[in-house]
Amino acid sequence: MKKKIAAVLIAAALLCSAALSGCGGGSNDASSSDNGGSSSDSGSLAEQSSGGDAQYDDSGFLDILDREFVKDGENDDYHYEVYDNHVRIKRYKFKMDGKSYDVVIPSEIEGLPVAMIEENAFAVYNASYTEAEEMRSLVIPDSVIEIDTSAFKGNTKLEKVTLPKRMESIGPNAFNSCFALKSVEVPEGFDLMYGGTFAYCRSLESVTIPSSVSEIGQGVFKDCTALKEIKIPDSVTAIDEEAFSGCSSLEKINIPDGVTKICSMSFRGCSSLKEITIPKDVTQIEDFAFADCTSLEKIDIPEGVWQVLEGAFESYEGEEPTAWYKAQPDGEIYINNCLYKYKGEMPANTKIDVKDGTVCISEGAFEGQEGLTDITIPDSVVEIGYNAFSDCPNAVIHGSSTEAKDAAEIQDIKYVEE
Numbered sequence: 001m002k003k004k005i006a007a008v009l010i011a012a013a014l015l016c017s018a019a020l021s022g023c024g025g026g027s028n029d030a031s032s033s034d035n036g037g038s039s040s041d042s043g044s045l046a047e048q049s050s051g052g053d054a055q056y057d058d059s060g061f062l063d064i065l066d067r068e069f070v071k072d073g074e075n076d077d078y079h080y081e082v083y084d085n086h087v088r089i090k091r092y093k094f095k096m097d098g099k100s101y102d103v104v105i106p107s108e109i110e111g112l113p114v115a116m117i118e119e120n121a122f123a124v125y126n127a128s129y130t131e132a133e134e135m136r137s138l139v140i141p142d143s144v145i146e147i148d149t150s151a152f153k154g155n156t157k158l159e160k161v162t163l164p165k166r167m168e169s170i171g172p173n174a175f176n177s178c179f180a181l182k183s184v185e186v187p188e189g190f191d192l193m194y195g196g197t198f199a200y201c202r203s204l205e206s207v208t209i210p211s212s213v214s215e216i217g218q219g220v221f222k223d224c225t226a227l228k229e230i231k232i233p234d235s236v237t238a239i240d241e242e243a244f245s246g247c248s249s250l251e252k253i254n255i256p257d258g259v260t261k262i263c264s265m266s267f268r269g270c271s272s273l274k275e276i277t278i279p280k281d282v283t284q285i286e287d288f289a290f291a292d293c294t295s296l297e298k299i300d301i302p303e304g305v306w307q308v309l310e311g312a313f314e315s316y317e318g319e320e321p322t323a324w325y326k327a328q329p330d331g332e333i334y335i336n337n338c339l340y341k342y343k344g345e346m347p348a349n350t351k352i353d354v355k356d357g358t359v360c361i362s363e364g365a366f367e368g369q370e371g372l373t374d375i376t377i378p379d380s381v382v383e384i385g386y387n388a389f390s391d392c393p394n395a396v397i398h399g400s401s402t403e404a405k406d407a408a409e410i411q412d413i414k415y416v417e418e
Helices: 012-019 040-047 323-325 402-410
Strands: 032-034 069-074 079-084 086-092 098-103 112-117 135-139 161-162 181-185 204-208 275-277 298-299 331-335 337-345 350-353 372-375 396-399 416-418
Touching: 079 112, 396 402, 402 416
Parallel strands: 086 112, 098 135, 135 161, 181 204, 275 298, 350 372, 372 396, 396 416
Antiparallel strands: 032 098, 069 079, 079 086, 331 337
């Protein structure tokens, strides 16, 4: 039955929405042509992308979290599930005819709005390799408020997608490995961009992120090798691990002031990036955050950064370090109050006094330095990376703090209390 219902925002718990059963779908009026042929009329696509308003309240959202299942359904294009006030698309029927298609998902099936695209519904591993090549463009109607995990993953020929205007959730890996996808405009209303959403979209050149987004999830744009520039809105407070890892053409990116931590490998392999400004409230730069950023020569690091973890500006698995790191002289490299690294090969019988006021000795700071015989650690140091002195067979740690004593014990190094 059709009815107006109260608005509900789709909760962040939908990250695990694979547990939800069912999805709905309907007939597809998209025109077909031989590969390389003409696409559907753009006006027709736009008209078919709206609809289903009668089933939404003033804020435009259906309550799809707890609805009564009615029946399974099927037509020429989709397998779907019917609920009491909406339909969920469960699986698209690939045509297997060697043609390319401009796919327009209908806004209604059996008189009910299509509100959800279920997990793997259009994913190519539900089809043969021949089928995977057939979707050229895609219009998702405004009735859809949720796209589930890996829904369109692996559609390697998909060049263009129109997302619904009032959608609340795109699941992890939804467009992962859509190699031909060139641009994406994420609609307003989004908060979290889930992990891997556009990962490996290697033709992606343009992305619009709305001001409603507060978090860019793990690996969202990983290996988007054509992406040259992206504007991150000031609303973003978290950029997660590997978010832009492997974006080798990325020349310019801003990190909003609300970000307080640069996560592990978040910009690893951005080899075209020449400069970066770390926001003033950042206190930690995690391991390999800018590793393999070979062109990165200017880094503006605020005074609040007190912890820089292993390999943050060096290399990962044997690649080249940043230009900034190369320009540093051999010896101890300090970043604010953090002893980040000893660069170069240490001469035999080297003794080091860590600077007073140092609060952190990074992971791997002296790793493999066989020439290190004595290092004195002041009481100001409150954190020592777990492998800071690994493979330093001749080292002796001098100090009086618990941190210095624990580091010696953990790494099996002689300790002399002073």
